[in-house]
Amino acid sequence: HLSLMASILNPNVTIEDDRTGLDIETIRRAVLDNLFYIQGKFPAIATKHDFYMALAYTVRDRLLQRWLNSVQTNLKKDVKSVAYLSAEFLVGPHLGNNLINLDIYQQVEQAIKESGLNLQELIDTEEEPGLGNGGLGRLAACYLDSLSSLEIPAIGYGIRYEFGIFDQHIQDGWQVEITDKWLQYGNPWEIARPESSVMVNFGGRTEAYTDDHGAFRVRWIPEYVVKGIPYDTPILGYKVNTANTLRLWRSEACESFNFERFNQGDYYGAVDSKVHSENLCKVLYPNDEPIQGKELRLQQQYFFVCCSLQDMIRTHLIENSSLDNFDQLWAIQLNDTHPAVAVAELMRLLVDVHHYEWEPAWQITENTFGYTNHTLLPEALEKWPLSIFGRLLPRLLEIIYEINNRFLERVRIKFPDNGSKMSSLSIIDESDDKYVRMANLACIGSHRINGVAQLHSELLKETILHDFYALFPEKFTNVTNGVTPRRWMVLSNPRLTELITQKIGNRWINHLDELKQLEQFVDDASFRSQWRQVKQEVKQDLAKYIEKKVGIVVNPASLFDVQVKRIHEYKRQHLNVLHIITLYNRLKHNPNLDIPPRTFIFGGKAAPGYFMAKRIIKLITSVGDVINNDPDLKDRLKVVFLPDYNVTLGQRVYPAADLSEQISTAGKEASGTGNMKFSLNGALTIGTLDGANVEIREEVGAENFFLFGLTTPQVAEVKSHGYYPRGHYDSNEELRGVLDLISCGFFSRGNRELLQPIVDNLLYDDPYLLLADYQSYINSQEEVSEAYKDQERWSRMSILNVARMGKFSSDRSIQEYCDNIWKVQPVSIKLQAYNQENA
Ligand code: AZC
Numbered sequence: 134h135l136s137l138m139a140s141i142l143n144p145n146v147t148i149e150d151d152r153t154g155l156d157i158e159t160i161r162r163a164v165l166d167n168l169f170y171i172q173g174k175f176p177a178i179a180t181k182h183d184f185y186m187a188l189a190y191t192v193r194d195r196l197l198q199r200w201l202n203s204v205q206t207n208l209k210k211d212v213k214s215v216a217y218l219s220a221e222f223l224v225g226p227h228l229g230n231n232l233i234n235l236d237i238y239q240q241v242e243q244a245i246k247e248s249g250l251n252l253q254e255l256i257d258t259e260e261e262p263g264l265g266n267g268g269l270g271r272l273a274a275c276y277l278d279s280l281s282s283l284e285i286p287a288i289g290y291g292i293r294y295e296f297g298i299f300d301q302h303i304q305d306g307w308q309v310e311i312t313d314k315w316l317q318y319g320n321p322w323e324i325a326r327p328e329s330s331v332m333v334n335f336g337g338r339t340e341a342y343t344d345d346h347g348a349f350r351v352r353w354i355p356e357y358v359v360k361g362i363p364y365d366t367p368i369l370g371y372k373v374n375t376a377n378t379l380r381l382w383r384s385e386a387c388e389s390f391n392f393e394r395f396n397q398g399d400y401y402g403a404v405d406s407k408v409h410s411e412n413l414c415k416v417l418y419p420n421d422e423p424i425q426g427k428e429l430r431l432q433q434q435y436f437f438v439c440c441s442l443q444d445m446i447r448t449h450l451i452e453n454s455s456l457d458n459f460d461q462l463w464a465i466q467l468n469d470t471h472p473a474v475a476v477a478e479l480m481r482l483l484v485d486v487h488h489y490e491w492e493p494a495w496q497i498t499e500n501t502f503g504y505t506n507h508t509l510l511p512e513a514l515e516k517w518p519l520s521i522f523g524r525l526l527p528r529l530l531e532i533i534y535e536i537n538n539r540f541l542e543r544v545r546i547k548f549p550d551n552g553s554k555m556s557s558l559s560i561i562d563e564s565d566d567k568y569v570r571m572a573n574l575a576c577i578g579s580h581r582i583n584g585v586a587q588l589h590s591e592l593l594k595e596t597i598l599h600d601f602y603a604l605f606p607e608k609f610t611n612v613t614n615g616v617t618p619r620r621w622m623v624l625s626n627p628r629l630t631e632l633i634t635q636k637i638g639n640r641w642i643n644h645l646d647e648l649k650q651l652e653q654f655v656d657d658a659s660f661r662s663q664w665r666q667v668k669q670e671v672k673q674d675l676a677k678y679i680e681k682k683v684g685i686v687v688n689p690a691s692l693f694d695v696q697v698k699r700i701h702e703y704k705r706q707h708l709n710v711l712h713i714i715t716l717y718n719r720l721k722h723n724p725n726l727d728i729p730p731r732t733f734i735f736g737g738k739a740a741p742g743y744f745m746a747k748r749i750i751k752l753i754t755s756v757g758d759v760i761n762n763d764p765d766l767k768d769r770l771k772v773v774f775l776p777d778y779n780v781t782l783g784q785r786v787y788p789a790a791d792l793s794e795q796i797s798t799a800g801k802e803a804s805g806t807g808n809m810k811f812s813l814n815g816a817l818t819i820g821t822l823d824g825a826n827v828e829i830r831e832e833v834g835a836e837n838f839f840l841f842g843l844t845t846p847q848v849a850e851v852k853s854h855g856y857y858p859r860g861h862y863d864s865n866e867e868l869r870g871v872l873d874l875i876s877c878g879f880f881s882r883g884n885r886e887l888l889q890p891i892v893d894n895l896l897y898d899d900p901y902l903l904l905a906d907y908q909s910y911i912n913s914q915e916e917v918s919e920a921y922k923d924q925e926r927w928s929r930m931s932i933l934n935v936a937r938m939g940k941f942s943s944d945r946s947i948q949e950y951c952d953n954i955w956k957v958q959p960v961s962i963k964l965q966a967y968n969q970e971n972a
Contacts, residue, residue, distance in 0.1 A: 152194040155237055160244040163191045176248070182318060184250055185228070185258040188241070189321035192231050193367070200367040200376035203962050207286040207377075210452045213461065213957045215280060215287040215950075216445055218475060219468035220434060221270030221417070222277070222291050222379060225780030226259040227322045227366070229624050230278075234369045260315045261781050263297030264381070266421040267699045268806050269507050271780065272585075272943075273468055275806070278617040279947040281370030281377045282643055284959035290441035292433055293323075293364050293381035294417040301738050301777045303683075306754035310419075310741050323364045323381075331443040332387065333359045333436050339528045344488075351485055353528040359410045360385045361440035371619050371643050374962035382440045386410040420740045421699045428521050435526055438475040442482055456487055460500035464955035467504045467579065470515045470571035476502060476578030477532045485528070491535070503954045504575040504582050505612070507803050509592055510703070516568035519561070533560055533569060540577050547604065557600045576601045576608070581954045585614045586804035586825040592845065612950055613828055614804040615943035618645050621810045625784035628667045629814065633935075636660070646939035651932055661928040668791070668815060668931070675789035679734075679773055685761055687771045691730035692921050695816070696794035697778050697786055700739040700746040703801040707749050707891060708903045709733070709794055710756055712914050714871045716770060717760055729921045730769040736778030736786065748891055750774065755880040755888065783807075788814045791927075792917060795820035796910065798901040800845035802826075809941040815931040817920075819913055821906070825941070833937045837930045839920075841913035842906040851905055858899035861907065868907050872896070 151163050168174055168187035179187075207214050232238040242252045265271060273289065280287040299310040336356030344350050361382040369376040386407035414437075418430050445463055449456065467473055476498060483494035508514075523530045537560040548554045560577065562568040576582055576598065584590030590611035594602040602609055623630050623642055633641065636654060641647040654660040672689040679687055696709050713733055719726055735753050739746035757772035775782060793811030795802075795818050802824035812818060812829055820826040821842040830838040843851065862869050872892050874880070881887040895903055921927050939945075951957050 153198065155195070155240060157240050157244045157247070160191060160237075160241055161247055163194070164188050164244065164248065167191055181250075181254060181258050184248075185255045186319070186321055188245065188255055189228055189259070192228060192235070192237075192241075193321060195235060195237070196231065196367045196369055196376055198964055199369060199374045199962065200378070202374065202965050203286075203376045204378060205965075206960055206962055207288070208448060208451060212286050212960055213955075214463060215285060215955050215957055216441065216463055216465045217273060217276060217280075217287060217289045217468065218438065218441060218465060218472035219270070219273040219289065219291050220437070220471035221265030221468075222262075222273045222289055222381070223265030223267075223270035223780060224262055224274040224277070224366075224368075224379070225271075225620060225784075226256065226261045228259050229256045230620055231369055233619050233624050234278075234282075234371045236372050257781075260318065261779055262315050262320075263313050263779060264291065264294055264417060266298060266417070266419060268804070269421070269469060272507075272614055272806055275615065275617040275620075275943040276947055276950075277368045277377065277379060278370070278619060279615070279943040281368050281375045282373060282617075282619070283944060283947055283951070284370065284373050284375045284961050285377075285947065285951060285957055286960055287377045289368070289377070289379040290437060290444070291379070291381050292414050292417075292437045293383045294414055295383075296416040298417055298419055298738065298779070299741070303750075303754060303774060303776045306751050306758065308739055308747055308750050312416075323366045326363045326365055329444065329447075330360050330362045331440050331447075333361055333384075333439045334528075335359065335432065335435075335525055337527065339531060348488070350488070351528065351531070353481075353485070357406060357409075358387050359413060359436060360387050361436060363440070363444065374964055375960075376962075380441070380444070382414065382437050384410050384413040384436055419738070420742075421701070426516070426518050426521060428525065431517055431521060431525060434471055435474050435478070435529070438472045438478050441472075442475060442478050446482060446487075456483065456489070456497065457493075460497045463501055464503065464957055465501050466950070466955070467502060467575055469505065469507045470575050473504070473515075473571040473575040473578075474526070474529060476574050477529045477536065480532050480536065481528060484532075491539075495536075495539075498578055499580050502575075502579040503950075504579040506572070506582065506584055506589075506593055506598070509589065509597060509800065509803060511597060514597065515571040516562055517571070519567035519569060522569045530569070533574065536574070536577060537561060544604065554600055554603075558604065572598070573601075580608060581610055582608050583610045583612050583954065584803065585612065586828060587611055587613060588800075588822070588827050588845070589803045589824060592800060610953055612946055612954070613825055613940070614806050614809070615941050615946035616806050616809045616813070617943045618642055618813065620784070621787065622813055626671065626788035626814055628670060629788065629935075632663055632667055643944060645942035645944065648936050648939050651936035655929050655932050655936075658925075661925060661932065664815070664928050664932055665924065668789075671788045672791075675785055678785060679775070682775065683773060685757075685771060685773050686768075687732045687773065688730055688768060691732045691769075691771070692791045692918075693734060693789055694731050694792040694794065694917075695734045695786060695790040695811070696796075697734070697736040697775075697783065698805075698807050700737045700743075700749055702745055702749075703797055703901050705796050705798065705901055705903055706735060706737070707752060707895075708796055708906065708910060709735075710749075710752055711868070711871050711903065711907060712911060713756060713760070713770065713772060714874060715867060715911055717756075717763075717766070718867070718870055718874070720766055720769060724765065727922075728769075728918045731918075732771045732773065734773045734775060734786065734790075736775040736782060738778060745890070745894065748888065752875070752880070752888055752891055759880050783810070787811055787816070790814065790816035791921070792816060793818045793820075795823070795826050796842070796906075797821060797823045798906075799823045799843055799848050801901070809938065812934045813938045813941065815935050817917070817927070817930055817934060819910075819917055828940065832940055833934045837933050839913045839917050841909040843902060843909075848902060851902065856899070856902070856905070858902075858904040859896055861904035862896055865908060867911075868904065 164187045167190040172183040174183045245252045277289050297313045302309045334355035337354045339353050363380045366379040367376040479498045483489040560573045562570050584593045637650040676687050676689045754774050787810045793816040795808045799821045804824040819839040822844050875888050876892050878885040
């Protein structure tokens with residue numbers, strides 16, 4: 134079929150084309166060709182990175198036909214597209230994933246081998262694009278994969294940060310941040326499209342005028358203008374021809390120099406605006422949940438939103454004579470409130486630029502947008518000081534006032550004389566200083582509002598969006614998150630993929646429900662033993678990595694107990710530590726205690742300015758230093774903090790986990806997606822009834838899930854009665870022993886100040902109820918240990934977890950978005966022959 138493929142791609146050529154051919158010899162030759170003509174190297178002097186680049190271009194060549202055909206098809210008159218607007222896309226390395234989705238992994242592996250190289254080593258050479266903080270950015274990446282795999286016309290719009298999320302080093306047990314220079318050796322996956330640049334206004338003032346037809350209009354006279362240049366990356370679907378685009382914007386000054394100033398001899402002043410404009414997309418803000426009103430961040434948001442909407446309108450008008458049907462051909466999803474200014478910007482473009490009347494413009498806007506909320510933490514809701522907003526985006530603020538006035542008029546009719554409703558629904562927060570509330574703008578401007586797990590969507594309606602729910606209940610819906618099985622199983626866990634595929638074929642890879650068929654093998658002892666064998670081998674790989682990275686020797690037969698995610702008080706990494714110290718104390722007092730050996734593995738970044746999160750990292754590494762070196766323990770406990778947790782490291786860690794720690798305070802974690810990746814790879818979960826844990830437990834069965842802790846209503850109940858954490862300390866001797874051991878400096882070489890802020894926080898405030906959940910957590914961990922001792926039982930539970938994970942594919946999530954929010958249909962992409970005429 135290879136020559137058939139070649140002839141589809143190029144009917145004029147009967148031999149395999151160097152740029153499209155898929156057989157081993159062609160690929161081998163193509164890599165050498167790219168090595169010479171792109172990298173400018175002979176094999177003898179090429180570095181591993183040169184070979185990686187040569188291979189990356191070889192793979193990209195094989196994507197281009199699909200990509201260009203997809204882009205062309207999406208432009209057509211009757212094709213509705215999804216535009217996914219997100220300030221973050223945490224896509225992870227491209228090479229391995231593209232090999233999987235192109236279905237050429239084996240050929241390429243062989244071709245590379247014949248050149249005397251190792252494919253895995255080349256894959257590991259790729260610098261990952263860290264253009265996101267955590268769950269929200271990674272979700273966007275899984276969704277792009279599923280959109281393409283389901284053949285949905287789509288485009289992801291975001292920012293091409295020059296520096297992504299910082300690299301984390303650990304020095305003396307503390308986090309140190311290093312700038313991430315992901316672009317320094319070039320990025321073979323992107324193509325710049327400077328011909329599609331757009332201009333973005335900032336600052337200045339607005340001015341009323343009457344147009345030629347006597348109509349009243351407003352124009353914005355900006356203080357300065359920034360150019361947005363798109364950089365496109367193909368996102369190929371799994372075994373389909375659809376390759377959608379991820380279009381990321383880079384900012385540049387309109388003119389490299391301000392010539393007037395230059396001529397006046399003010400060289401520095403002239404370069405100033407260039408520097409200013411290019412600073413705009415320099416760096417990703419490294420905070421995941423809370424935000425701080427930083428002007429540059431608002432500039433970033435408006436910049437990419439303005440570029441993206443102009444881009445959509447431009448492409449729309451290629452095949453359509455007006456924007457009247459814009460909402461029929463575009464579904465725009467707001468990934469949290471970061472792009473919410475798009476509601477006002479689309480109104481501006483329709484009214485000011487395309488001269489629509491307000492009402493029809495508003496209809497188009499509301500029909501076009503959907504808004505996904507990702508957090509319940511009230512402190513994480515974005516709001517911008519009115520002064521900053523008005524100075525930077527004067528026209529947008531006027532439009533927001535107009536949206537707000539018209540909206541509040543409707544509220545007044547629905548809830549007469551209800552001042553408190555009015556003030557909570559208003560886009561403008563007037564409580565103390567004045568702010569623009571982005572969530573309110575997003576809710577008002579969208580026809581659908583969704584949370585990311587059932588519990589979260591319910592809590593949204595009960596808490597932070599309660600008044601919006603009362604006003605328009607029909608807008609509210611839920612789409613539970615999902616993860617792509619391509620990256621999070623096929624690519625990251627080839628051994629388990631192979632075992633599963635031997636048993637049930639490979640349809641599960643894009644129909645994850647089919648994993649159900651594994652249930653018929655749970656009672657098959659030899660299958661269970663193969664299952665354990667796979668886990669064991671993967672754990673050995675991770676053990677080697679751990680030793681190489683942090684010099685800690687861990688026992689691959691021990692229970693790998695893993696918590697990897699951003700460091701946050703609500704995620705309660707420190708509760709995990711309280712359990713570790715509890716076990717430590719027990720083993721010290723009773724060396725004969727019969728518990729399985731455990732390796733505790735942590736990974737995650739703390740926001741650089743988050744004092745408590747950084748101390749929690751220091752707590753983990755300090756406890757590790759003592760425990761790992763205590764000869765009394767005879768290696769029965771080990772504590773590892775893996776530095777620089779990112780997508781690449783996640784791919785190593787999830788497959789090797791036995792136990793997944795999902796221990797946030799109930800009601801705080803919107804969904805979680807790591808929880809799904811662990812379960813999919815055969816780890817059992819210890820968790821609270823929070824986020825998607827609730828649904829995971831429902832699917833896998835309560836008997837295959839270690840539940841503990843207060844429920845969301847119980848948390849509220851405890852808090853309403855004046856929670857007194859100290860009471861738990863006073864009444865629980867074992868807990869007291871743990872906290873006292875930290876306080877006395879045992880883990881900090883006698884330094885009592887170092888970790889005391891954490892202990893004080895727990896004793897006197899404990900906003901996330903660690904002490905209230907402590908005993909329940911410890912009890913549940915005892916059940917884990919008991920279960921692990923019975924390896925046959927554990928394997929059964931592990932197999933059932935995997936077999937019942939079908940729901941958590943991002944393919945299912947995307948299908949729901951398509952059906953209930955976007956109303957879009959798949960379009961299959963025909964591979965058009967490439968020749969000079971249609972090129
Ligand atoms: C996260 C939520 O905390 C997490 O529960 C959810 O699974 C994920 O979004 C995807 O929906 N939120 C963020 O990561 N937020 C930011 C700003 O990074």
